[in-house]
Amino acid sequence: MFVVPMKPAPAHFFSASTLTWLTRLFWLGLIGWVALTFRQHGISNDEYVQHTYGQMLLDWYRSGFTDQDAFHYRNLYLYGGLFDIIAAALDPYIPIMIWDIRHLLSALFGLLGFYGVARFAHLLGGQRLALLAMALLLLTVSWSGTMFTHTKDVPFATCMLWALYATALVVRDMENVSGKAIVLLGFAVGGALGLRVGGAFAVIYLILLVVWRAWLDHKHNGSPVFSRLLRMVLVLLPAAVLAFVFMAICWPWSVIDVDNMLEAAESFSHFDFNMQTMANGVMYNIGDVPRSYLFQYLAVKLPEAALLGLAALPALWLLCRKACTAADMQTRITLHTLLLGIGFPLAFVLNDKPALYNGVRHFTFLLPLLAILAAWALVAVWQALADSRMAGRAIYQGLWAGVLTGLMLVTLVDIVQLHPYEYVRLNRLAGDQKQAQFKWEDDYWSSALRAAADQLLDMKLPARPGPYWVGACVDTPQIEPYLDGRFSVTRKWEEADFYLSTTNMHCHEVMQGKVIINIQREGMSLAVVKDRRQLQGKDRLATPAKN
Secondary structure (H helix, E strand, O other): OOOOOOOOOOHHHOOHHHHHHHHHHHHHHHHHHHHHHHHHOOOOOOHHHHHHHHHHHHHHHHOOOOOOHHHHOOOHHHOOOHHHHHHHHHHHHOOOOHHHHHHHHHHHHHHHHHHHHHHHHHHHHOHHHHHHHHHHHHHOHHHHOOOOOOOOHHHHHHHHHHHHHHHHHHHHHHHHOOHHHHHHHHHHHHHHHOOOHHHHHHHHHHHHHHHHHHHHHHHHHOOOHHHHHHHHHHHHHHHHHHHHHHHHHHOHHHHOOOOHHHHHHHHHHOOOOOOEEEEOOEEEEHHHOOOOHHHHHHHHHOOHHHHHHHHHHHHHHHHHHHHOOOOOHHHHHHHHHHHHHHHHHHHHHHHHOOOOOOOOHHHHHHHHHHHHHHHHHHHHHHHHHHHOOOOOHHHHHHHHHHHHHHHHHHHHHHHHHHOOOHHHOOOHHHOOHHHHHHHOOOOOOOOOHHHHHHHHHHOOOOOOOOOEEEEEOOOHHHHHHHOOOOEEEOOOHHHOOEEEEEOHHHHHHOOOOEEEEEEEEOOEEEEEEEEOOOOOHHHHOOOOOOO
């Protein structure tokens, strides 16, 4: 694999002190954004059962391990409860609704993911690469737009990121790895497994990379492979113990029977149920999605600037075969660790063809790594232009920087206009946002219904003896907390006085009524409220949606 050494930046690129201040401003903006906006997001359709699971796990501990309801609750026992236990434990002590507590906690995991990107990128190429990688992650709406509500995916992705970073430190230093790296590795791997059995990927990465480093050293200096691997087993044993204990605390079901981990892995490898998803206008059952499904969604969900960096990789390889010197061993190890963290899951998708839906959601853990790789490629092209001897190189550098800045600004403007529903954004490869809306899954967790419910509450409605009945194209717990005593949610939609619905997958077309509230962004209708009080007879019945 090609590598490009990250030399000191030219003076006009940004001085070290300027980069430090820009990084501080970036973090100040991130923290302020989380503090000001975490209460603007709706409840996802998984949150009620996940929170219930967290409460049941707490009950298991409080009962002295006798209350085992958590181990029989739906299929939640197949997941770890790291996030849900923390949220359930915080609930009695924070005077806001539990759903906002969960969204704030999830956002804090998201911020920890930003910090992990900064550390990993700094290890690879220094401070400017770290800042650019964080900026690309901010522009990646499938991270920054989801980190409040994807309370399983974002914490898992953060743990996986830190596990891979710790792995890079271990493989870089081998027998001389620091105790801090061992502790970090143990907690990160244990946390990942304490959320999903997919955390086993982190263990696979570690084994493959340690073996690769031992073989590489043997090739270069003749050091023995087998004896080094035995020593590494001893070095990594504390991390393994720590990971196992932490996983067991977060996911006790996984260790109460020796076969449970295998059962969880087998369940997820054959995971499928009667649900549909959409990619580029084609509807699929989630078990029949093409192998290209994840790649299609990455192509339309990643920010344009990140796509530019990833697209530059082949050209960069050709350029650097002649123009660039080899990087040091530590840089090579870090880069190869990053590439394995990206390439292995993508190869798994191509080979295993798992059931997928909600776009990139189940592979959110790839997004921080792709942001680092794209940033690395963008900086490497800049450095290659700076080191080249071609005439007018300063002009080419200026063009490169100008194109990159322009693409980043385009994405940033879209994010501001879509807020707080930025996770629905599609990049320019998908075409016009409004035209492409119904070709891809957009607000699949109906976050915009919170604003729709708020506007319904603000309406002046005549008093009546009983409540107004509300039908909602979501699970009842997603909308109920936002309604007052004048309204009651019903699953008998034909009886509903009002119908609240996301426009995702055409669910708003199921029931007739006059649209009295329309939550819109950039010309897209994300959620509607329909007044059905005047409808009679067949007009009150449901009609199938287009899908």
